[in-house]
Amino acid sequence: MPHHQQIAVPAAWRETFDRKIELIGWKGFTRIDQPEEDVAIYTVDATVPSNLAVRAEGPPTFSLSVCLSGYGTYSIDGALPLDVKPGFGVLFTSHRYAFGETAVKAGERFHFVDLRFESRFLVKAGGVALARLGGDLLSDHSRPDQEIFLVGFQASAPLLQAARDIAGCRLQHGLARKLYLYSKAIECLSLVVDAFSQPLQTRGGLRDEDRLRVHRAQQIIEAHYDVDWTIARLAREVGVNERKLKEGFRQVVGNSVHAHLREVRIDVAAALLDEGKTVTEAAFAVGFSSLSHFSKAFAAVKGMLPSRYRK
Numbered sequence: 001m002p003h004h005q006q007i008a009v010p011a012a013w014r015e016t017f018d019r020k021i022e023l024i025g026w027k028g029f030t031r032i033d034q035p036e037e038d039v040a041i042y043t044v045d046a047t048v049p050s051n052l053a054v055r056a057e058g059p060p061t062f063s064l065s066v067c068l069s070g071y072g073t074y075s076i077d078g079a080l081p082l083d084v085k086p087g088f089g090v091l092f093t094s095h096r097y098a099f100g101e102t103a104v105k106a107g108e109r110f111h112f113v114d115l116r117f118e119s120r121f122l123v124k125a126g127g128v129a130l131a132r133l134g135g136d137l138l139s140d141h142s143r144p145d146q147e148i149f150l151v152g153f154q155a156s157a158p159l160l161q162a163a164r165d166i167a168g169c170r171l172q173h174g175l176a177r178k179l180y181l182y183s184k185a186i187e188c189l190s191l192v193v194d195a196f197s198q199p200l201q202t203r204g205g206l207r208d209e210d211r212l213r214v215h216r217a218q219q220i221i222e223a224h225y226d227v228d229w230t231i232a233r234l235a236r237e238v239g240v241n242e243r244k245l246k247e248g249f250r251q252v253v254g255n256s257v258h259a260h261l262r263e264v265r266i267d268v269a270a271a272l273l274d275e276g277k278t279v280t281e282a283a284f285a286v287g288f289s290s291l292s293h294f295s296k297a298f299a300a301v302k303g304m305l306p307s308r309y310r311k
Contacts, residue, residue, distance in 0.1 A: 003087035007130035018055055035182035038118035043167050045111045053103040060302060062117045064192055065090040067157055070110030076100040082141040082152045095147035096303035113163045115185050120271040159191045213238040214248040225264045226287035231257055266301040279306045
């Protein structure tokens with residue numbers, strides 16, 4: 001694959017990904033497209049002459065990768081490695097700085113498409129629930145205690161075809177190419193959202209009606225994150241007792257009610273900071289009345305102060 005002129009991907013992604021590509025030796029085999037300012041597409045097509053393992057690290061991100069050819073492993077520090085093979089999809093979401101390793105086996109063509117979505121796009125497109133996609137799925141390859149999730153899955157035939165369409169796009173640079181690749185990126189994301197929504201409806205030991213109430217409580221928090229929800233008030237709102245709400249929330253959402261509310265607020269605040277809002281504006285918009293409290297909560301979730309994140 002010829003090397004194309006690289007476009008201005010946001011620095012947090014660009015520095016991390018370029019460093020990894022440079023270390024692996026794939027710079028000349030990587031194509032970068034940015035059909036929208038908050039969506040970037042990396043297509044890599046390279047032959048690996050010898051086994052390699054590269055340390056990887058980077059800031060909060062949301063990525064969807066589809067492996068079209070080749071074998072390797074992805075891993076997060078402190079979690080089990082995830083084996084990747086042709087026809088495999090990988091969803092990676094991190095809400096703080098993450099460390100890990102990428103290993104690729106030698107002698108074969110390694111061909112994959114990696115889609116990167118900015119948090120502001122995810123919040124705009126599907127609300128906080130979309131921005132946190134993958135966090136609902138427990139995985140031995142993830143670090144839920146660190147808000148870092150790595151989930152592997154067998155890609156569906158439509159998802160594989162959409163990834164192949166991206167990799168094989170013959171349109172030249174310009175509006176037609178941007179529109180085509182943007183539509184394909186959205187198609188890939190929608191297919192994964194649909195696939196991931198299926199197991200959530202059958203997980204756990206809750207009765208169906210109680211699970212629906214817990215989901216409703218989650219939706220209320222994600223739609224009205226600026227409200228200081230108490231367990232009692234939220235339980236009344238959805239018609240379930242407090243104990244069942246607390247237990248069901250941990251089972252369905254994978255976190256406590258208050259921790260989820262905090263993380264939702266911080267995710268939205270981060271998106272606002274990305275849009276150019278001040279720290280004060282972002283804090284008040286998501287329901288914090290104290291800037292010091294906001295800064296501590298933001299640092300706990302994102303691993304840095306909001307003033308540094310905004311830069």
